Amino acid sequence: MVTLERITADNFEECISLTLTERQRDFIASNAYSLCEAYALTNHELYTPMPYAIYHGDRMVGFTMAIYQPKDYNDPEDDEDVYYLARIMIDQQYQGRGYGKAALQKMIDLIKTFPHGPATCVVLSSNPENEPAYSLFKSFGFREMGMMDAGGDNYLRLDL
Ligand SMILES: CC(C)(COP(=O)(O)OP(=O)(O)OC[C@H]1O[C@@H](n2cnc3c(N)ncnc32)[C@H](O)[C@@H]1OP(=O)(O)O)[C@@H](O)C(=O)NCCC(=O)NCCS
Numbered sequence: 148m149v150t151l152e153r154i155t156a157d158n159f160e161e162c163i164s165l166t167l168t169e170r171q172r173d174f175i176a177s178n179a180y181s182l183c184e185a186y187a188l189t190n191h192e193l194y195t196p197m198p199y200a201i202y203h204g205d206r207m208v209g210f211t212m213a214i215y216q217p218k219d220y221n222d223p224e225d226d227e228d229v230y231y232l233a234r235i236m237i238d239q240q241y242q243g244r245g246y247g248k249a250a251l252q253k254m255i256d257l258i259k260t261f262p263h264g265p266a267t268c269v270v271l272s273s274n275p276e277n278e279p280a281y282s283l284f285k286s287f288g289f290r291e292m293g294m295m296d297a298g299g300d301n302y303l304r305l306d307l
Contacts, residue, residue: 149249151199151211151257154182161207162200165238174277178210181234185212193217195263197230201237201250208246209237211254215263229304230258232271235280247283255287259307268307272300 154162163179176184185196194214201209212234219225232254237247258269271289275281289303296302 148204149208149246149253150202151250151253152202154185154198154200158200158207162210165207165210165236166240167236168239171236171239171277174274174280175234175236178234178236181210181212184233188214193219197257197263199254201246203241203244203246207238208241209235209250211235211250213254213258213269215266217264217266227268228264228266229268229270230266232269242279247279248286251283251287255305266307269305270302271304272296272298272302274300 152158159182163177163182165178167175182198185198188194188196194216196212196214198212199210200207201211211232214231214233215229216231217228235247235251235254237250255269258266269289270292271284272295273281273284284303287305289305292302292304294302
């Protein structure tokens with residue numbers, strides 16, 4: 148069974164030692180970068196980071212992170228409360244076993260409890276050339292928003 152577990156002093160080193168193929172590393176930040184980002188956002192006035200290790204039983208197989216982003220009333224273009232699915236990765240040796248799909252479902256189930264506040268959708272950005280990830284997101288009902296992020300990846304959304 149796949150579970151999402153908190154990153155702690157006991158498991159963060161294992162998390163940053165998870166690996167991807169060289170090609171996949173082009174599509175996602177390293178787990179070390181993501182954990183630094185989560186730490187840096189801890190005291191952000193708006194955003195709340197939600198980093199989790201993905202376990203299959205007792206074994207860590209991946210990492211995922213969402214960021215709760217309520218609307219910024221100082222930004223007229225920011226008119227929606229969203230959970231941003233910033234990262235999801237499964238270590239290369241454990242891919243293709245259904246763990247990514249199960250972990251994404253767990254993260255969406257968690258988001259649907261609105262742990263840090265209300266939201267209307269889950270948003271993420273992904274590169275269509277990243278076929279496994281893109282088709283995974285599409286299979287969950289994520290749809291293109293017709294916008295790209297700064298890196299040229301498509302924004303996708305899943306209404307809640
Ligand atoms: C995307 C990723 C998390 C999927 O994890 P996984 O455990 O290998 O995926 P699963 O075994 O759960 O497969 C789930 C779905 O992914 C898709 N998928 C997985 N491998 C695939 C492949 N080689 N080609 C096409 N689609 C694939 C399929 O839609 C599959 O669903 P299905 O089995 O019902 O057809 C994993 O490939 C990964 O870590 N990629 C690198 C990191 C990354 O790019 N993250 C996303 C950044 S936006």
